[in-house]
Amino acid sequence: MSQDGAQGRYAGGSIAGGRYQLRDLLGEGGMASVYLAYDAALDRQVAIKTLHTELGREASFRERFRREAQAVAKLQHTNIVSVFDTGEDELGGATMPYIVMEYVEGQPLGSVLHSDIQQYGAMPADKALKMTADVLAALEVSHEMGLVHRDIKPGNVMVTKRGVVKVMDFGIARAMQSGVTSMTQTGMVVGTPQYLSPEQALGRGVDARSDLYSVGIMLFQLITGRIPFDADSPLAIAYAHVQEEPVAPSSVNRSIPPAVDALVARALKKNPNERFPSAAAMRDEIARISASGQTGAAPVITGGGPVSSGQGVGSTVFPPLDASAQQSYQGGVQTPYQPSPYGPPTPAPTPQPQPSYGYPQQAPMPAQHTPPPYTISPTPPASGGSSNASGSAKRNTPVIIGAIAVALLAVGGLITALTLNKGDDSKGGGDKPSGSAVAGHKGPERSRTLETTKCTSPSKSSLDPSKVQAPDFTYKDILSVKLCIQAAGWKVNTETVDNGQWGQDTVVTQFPAAGVDVDPKAAQFNLTLSSGNPPQQ
Numbered sequence: 001m002s003q004d005g006a007q008g009r010y011a012g013g014s015i016a017g018g019r020y021q022l023r024d025l026l027g028e029g030g031m032a033s034v035y036l037a038y039d040a041a042l043d044r045q046v047a048i049k050t051l052h053t054e055l056g057r058e059a060s061f062r063e064r065f066r067r068e069a070q071a072v073a074k075l076q077h078t079n080i081v082s083v084f085d086t087g088e089d090e091l092g093g094a095t096m097p098y099i100v101m102e103y104v105e106g107q108p109l110g111s112v113l114h115s116d117i118q119q120y121g122a123m124p125a126d127k128a129l130k131m132t133a134d135v136l137a138a139l140e141v142s143h144e145m146g147l148v149h150r151d152i153k154p155g156n157v158m159v160t161k162r163g164v165v166k167v168m169d170f171g172i173a174r175a176m177q178s179g180v181t182s183m184t185q186t187g188m189v190v191g192t193p194q195y196l197s198p199e200q201a202l203g204r205g206v207d208a209r210s211d212l213y214s215v216g217i218m219l220f221q222l223i224t225g226r227i228p229f230d231a232d233s234p235l236a237i238a239y240a241h242v243q244e245e246p247v248a249p250s251s252v253n254r255s256i257p258p259a260v261d262a263l264v265a266r267a268l269k270k271n272p273n274e275r276f277p278s279a280a281a282m283r284d285e286i287a288r289i290s291a292s293g294q295t296g297a298a299p300v301i302t303g304g305g306p307v308s309s310g311q312g313v314g315s316t317v318f319p320p321l322d323a324s325a326q327q328s329y330q331g332g333v334q335t336p337y338q339p340s341p342y343g344p345p346t347p348a349p350t351p352q353p354q355p356s357y358g359y360p361q362q363a364p365m366p367a368q369h370t371p372p373p374y375t376i377s378p379t380p381p382a383s384g385g386s387s388n389a390s391g392s393a394k395r396n397t398p399v400i401i402g403a404i405a406v407a408l409l410a411v412g413g414l415i416t417a418l419t420l421n422k423g424d425d426s427k428g429g430g431d432k433p434s435g436s437a438v439a440g441h442k443g444p445e446r447s448r449t450l451e452t453t454k455c456t457s458p459s460k461s462s463l464d465p466s467k468v469q470a471p472d473f474t475y476k477d478i479l480s481v482k483l484c485i486q487a488a489g490w491k492v493n494t495e496t497v498d499n500g501q502w503g504q505d506t507v508v509t510q511f512p513a514a515g516v517d518v519d520p521k522a523a524q525f526n527l528t529l530s531s532g533n534p535p536q537q
Helices: 059-072 109-120 125-144 172-185 208-224 234-243 258-267 279-291 311-317 323-329 387-424 478-487
Strands: 020-028 032-039 044-051 083-091 094-102 106-108 157-160 165-167 491-497 507-511 524-530
Touching (some): 020 044, 059 094, 059 507, 106 109, 109 208, 125 157, 125 208, 208 258, 258 279, 478 491, 478 524
Parallel strands (some): 491 524
Antiparallel strands (some): 044 094, 106 157, 157 165, 507 524
């Protein structure tokens, strides 16, 4: 592949045997670059994202990346950026995975917000609610398939020239899970702190409701022009998500009505069980508010600084990051603002965090599974103490709370890393034990059967007469799937993950994906099964 002389820039080169010709660099960060490219085979423009981290050297990551891209390619919706293809190529002497996506001619939601801030002070509430509803429509589809985005923010939402909202970067977070160790070793911290849910900040397992929290943060930002939690230290921001209550949007924008205040407040509940149960439920509430005309008048922004910062704890307990560390935390972003990842250059908005990649995805957790409260309470002073002792305890309260927050974050991160490493160990053949049933456990659904003829008489490939199309095993019981695969003489490997949406032993993902051409004489499938248990906290 040719290189244009600038590190990380390959415009003018090609990949996939010359099929994709890289034309212009649209955006670049510390972890990925996005190019406008030409698909010579189908005569169309596409956007190609190349991941240029240390992860490209890990075979386990590349395999995970391919599998997730296959799953995301099945997400077909007006409000989702489509994934067309995936692969890997030698770029600058290193193996780098890439994905080929729909080219969206438009601008990031952050740029749209910046224009509205200049004109109105914030985005008009009716417009903000409409765009938020479109984002929720995209999430509703992904959550039904057990895919949690994990990084919803204005930088991952595009708006076309016709005003159509497009959510991008589905599946990237899940693919990153196999590279957590390498990313830690290179000083990379994944996720965007301003939009993390409390459970993400604590390193706990997440489900679809984590995305709804991020949507709530984004909606707050749209209608006020500010984010509810900010500080000069990422750990202080994490503390604020866990411990501090956000102010009502109407305290910043006086035109916001009580119904919108209540909508945002519910989305930003610390405990996931107190949020909306699904993207569809939150979208229905937005539709109800919009239909009633309770969207408020033109924005009336009050003065003031950050809304809720956690700065007291941040400055007392968490030392500010130096420039290089702060840059590393923000996903490796090298400049304050990057060009639009899919469209022509736009005026530079207020700096928005660039697309970064979070934690492994898990399917939605049933409402009856209640995780421990997301609160951190300092120890009260002993009764009868002197006034000096009481005053000292009050002065030390931020330090105590901050120390506990740091401990929780560290322990949560360790548990997450151990869980991910355990997941990677299950790649061999045979089923991974589901473990003991927990509250909300769903038993096997043996009625979800697959006909054996789907494997013994599969559809023929339209491109290669010697190959056949892979059957669709998803959402079928593993017993009938294995009978089908064995009848065709194929091989199968399985692994089990916690998934409260589907019953035990139900296939939730497969690789190769359904419809992909495979060799009928040597086909091998990797299947992910549901344990029937909700994701464990």
